[in-house]
Amino acid sequence: MGYPAIEIRKSTPNIGAEILGVDLSKPLGNQQLRDVHDALLDRLVIFFRDQTLSVEQHKAFGRHFGKLHVHPAAPSVLTAHPEIFIIKADEKSDRIAGEDWHSDVSCDPEPPMGSILYLTEVPPDGGGDTMFANMYLAYEMLPEPIRKMIDGLTAIHDGEHVYRRRYGVDDTGKTFPRAEHPVVRTHPLTGRKSLFVNRTFTTRIVGLRKHESDAILEMLYRHIETPEFCVRFKWQPNSIALWDNRCVQHQALWDYYPNKRYGHRVTICGDKPC
Ligand SMILES: O=C(O)CCC(=O)C(=O)O
DSSP: OOOOEEEESSSSSSSEEEESSTTTTTTOOOHHHHHHHHHHHHHEEEEEEEOOOOOOHHHHHHHSSBOOOSSSOOOOOSSSSTEEEEEOHHHHOOOOOOOOOOOTTTSSSSOOOOEEEEEEETTTSOOOOOOEEEHHHHTTTSHHHHHHHHOOOOOEEHHHHHHHSSSSSOOTOOOOEEEESSSSSOOTOOEEEEOOTTTEEEETTTTSOOHHHHHHHHHHHHHHOOOGGGEEEETHHHTTEEEEEEEEEEEEEOOOOTSSSEEEEEEEEEOOOO
C-alpha cells in the first residue's frame, strides 16, 4: 500500500507501524489524513513519537475518525473534557487500567472503534509497555473445525464486574453496560473477520452451559495471546498509540511500580458489531 503524504515503518510483520513526518498538533491535510486512516486499517495499531498536543488538539485528532466517546464509568477528572480518559499509575495505585487483555469498553452495545492514547510521563527506569494483538490473525490461525464451531456464536460482554467500585466514587444504583456481540465479527471497512471475545469483559458464550463456555473462552484467550500475533510498544514521553478496537486487543504491563506513568486517552465511538 502506498502512502504519498506520510512515511511508515512496520513494527513487526503482522501488526503495528510507526508513522513519521506528521505533526498532530497542526491540521492534517486531506492526503495525510487518508494515509493515516489507511495505515490504521492496514497495520491495526499505529504509533507516533515526539508529539506535543493540548487536550483540544488531541480531541481534534480523534474527531477525524468519528464522534468522541465518553467512558460509561470513569468520572471526568478534567471536568471541561468528559471525553478525556486519564491513564495514571504511581506509588498510590493498587491497580492500573487495562492490565488484562481487552478491546476497549466492549461491554457497550456499540463499542468504541478506536482509541488514541497519549502518554506524557513514562516510568524513568523503563517498563510500562503496551501489548497489542492482531485479532484477524488470531481468527485466521484457528484450525478450521474451531472456526466452524465459533462462527455464528454470540457472547455476553459485561461492565459490572469490571467497573463496580472501580473508580472510588459511590456507584450505588448505577448500572453498567452489558451487551451481546458475535464471537467473530466482520470489520465494517476491511470486510475481514476477527475474534471478538476478551478476558476483561466477556463472561459467557450464549447458548452453552457454563463449563462449556468457560472452556472455549479460555482456549480462545490463550490463543489470542500468541506472541506472533503481537507487537510490544515501548513508550517514550509524548508518544501516541492509535488502535482499532474492532480488530485489536491490548494489555498494559505494570512492571514499574512504584514509578509514575501518566497520559490521556481519547476514544472514538463505534457501531454495533456484526
Ligand atoms: O496504559 C496503557 O498502556 C493502556 C491502557 C488501556 O488498556 C487502555 O487505555 O485501554
